[in-house]
Amino acid sequence: AQSVAQPEDQVNVAEGNPLTVKCTYSVSGNPYLFWYVQYPNRGLQFLLKYITGDNLVKGSYGFEAEFNKSQTSFHLKKPSALVSDSALYFCAVRGLNYGGSQGNLIFGKGTKLSVKP
């Protein structure tokens, strides 16, 4: 069965410092991995994804994520946090070769990022 875990409910960072939001996954075979961001009273916005290729993926708003197959992780990172990065962040996974309902994305529980000035 597929699953994804975000071990931290909340991450607090000072503006200008690097940030990391953690995600680990479990899936049979090679994964599709995604990060989404949600601002208050809005829908989710796609940030970046990993399907294959370079383990370091660059996305929107200066975010990047590193795929680590041996640790089954896909942590979201940004070198210098902004107050405007404060939001909810969701990691999601699905297997490459799943059909039917198993082809749907599975989302983590979300991590609230708070960036203080």
Add this chain to the structure above:
Amino acid sequence: EADIYQTPRYLVIGTGKKITLECSQTMGHDKMYWYQQDPGMELHLIHYSYGVNSTEKGDLSSESTVSRIRTEHFPLTLESARPSHTSQYLCASRLVTGELFFGEGSRLTVL
């Protein structure tokens, strides 16, 4: 600029009322989804559709129903709303590249 539209954005209704949450997308996507989002953030898949006349229940049991008569339209209906249905409902469609594109959500409050 949104290509997937959800209406209403906010709805407050009384117990026992029938409600329909609308979701429309202009991208021609076959795969569409409804998620229910707890106040505590977690997303739960409640319905999905892989095309016209195709609807399936998701991982979380829901008393709502959906229909897919046209590719662009995927409405969700609650025949008799209860306070336990108070939540945010997010509609999404899937791009051919695999990621989901979400609407802005419909926040439902049942009194």
